[in-house]
Amino acid sequence: MKIQEFEDQRIPLVELFQSISGEGISAGNVVTFIRVAGCDLRCSWCDTKYAFSEEESDVQMLTPDEIMDRIEELGSTELICTGGEPLEAGKVKRYLPAYLAGKGYTVHIETSGACPLYTPQELKDFRVDRDDLSYCMDVKCPGSGMQDRNRLDSILELCADDELKFVVRDRHDMEYALQVIHRYRDHLSEEDLALNFSPVFESLKPVEIAEFLKEHAAYFEENDLWPRLSLQLHKYIWPPHMRGV
Numbered sequence: 001m002k003i004q005e006f007e008d009q010r011i012p013l014v015e016l017f018q019s020i021s022g023e024g025i026s027a028g029n030v031v032t033f034i035r036v037a038g039c040d041l042r043c044s045w046c047d048t049k050y051a052f053s054e055e056e057s058d059v060q061m062l063t064p065d066e067i068m069d070r071i072e073e074l075g076s077t078e079l080i081c082t083g084g085e086p087l088e089a090g091k092v093k094r095y096l097p098a099y100l101a102g103k104g105y106t107v108h109i110e111t112s113g114a115c116p117l118y119t120p121q122e123l124k125d126f127r128v129d130r131d132d133l134s135y136c137m138d139v140k141c142p143g144s145g146m147q148d149r150n151r152l153d154s155i156l157e158l159c160a161d162d163e164l165k166f167v168v169r170d171r172h173d174m175e176y177a178l179q180v181i182h183r184y185r186d187h188l189s190e191e192d193l194a195l196n197f198s199p200v201f202e203s204l205k206p207v208e209i210a211e212f213l214k215e216h217a218a219y220f221e222e223n224d225l226w227p228r229l230s231l232q233l234h235k236y237i238w239p240p241h242m243r244g245v
């Protein structure tokens with residue numbers, strides 16, 4: 001899709017709000033979240049089920065300009081494009097993050113890892129360089145029930161400033177994460193990618209991840225890898241099930 005065509009389209013927006021980035025290396029920054037509707041995965045622990053479908057009653061269909069007006073009202077230039085799934089192939093919403101990056105915003109994309117990342121041609125069509133945006137890509141662990149949807153080789157397309165996220169609900173998930181890390185360790189190390197281990201809220205205690213990372217500290221050190229415990233800060237700042245924060 002070309003920019004001119006995209007500008008006339010409407011995008012299913014669930015919510016757009018300013019908050020504190022809760023996860024990953026941007027945690028603690030004041031950012032604007034843009035949550036689009038639609039995701040065809042069904043992670044067992046998903047905490048944004050209200051964004052599964054464009055048919056939900058509170059979804060608004062907005063043009064890119066209308067979305068930018070809302071961003072401007074809030075004032076932050078650092079954006080987190082999330083969902084649902086922002087990069088679903090064949091959907092207009094896929095191009096919103098690239099469009100916003102082309103407008104000069106700092107854009108982080110949270111993606112399930114089940115959809116293709118932008119191709120060089122897509123970036124070119126939106127006049128965006130690869131380093132104008134960053135990805136936080138999930139690797140779905142067995143506890144999500146969505147492990148077979150991983151496109152693991154997308155890891156090889158990640159580069160500096162991108163991140164991987166493993167949402168883990170038990171030790172089995174952490175061991176799976178370690179297997180994936182081991183398989184891609186050369187690339188993860190070369191690009192110095194953050195490897196976020198995030199506990200399923202109220203299922204796995206953060207201390208269990210902390211102990212696991214300590215237990216494997218020598219392995220991470222030897223392979224020049226950057227594992228991190230990543231907590232969902234917003235669930236500690238505000239009531240854990242509150243929306244729009």
Ligand code: SF4
Nearest residue numbers: 039041043046084112
């Ligand atoms: S990919 Fe994200 S939005 Fe989709 S079901 Fe999983 S957690 Fe929910």
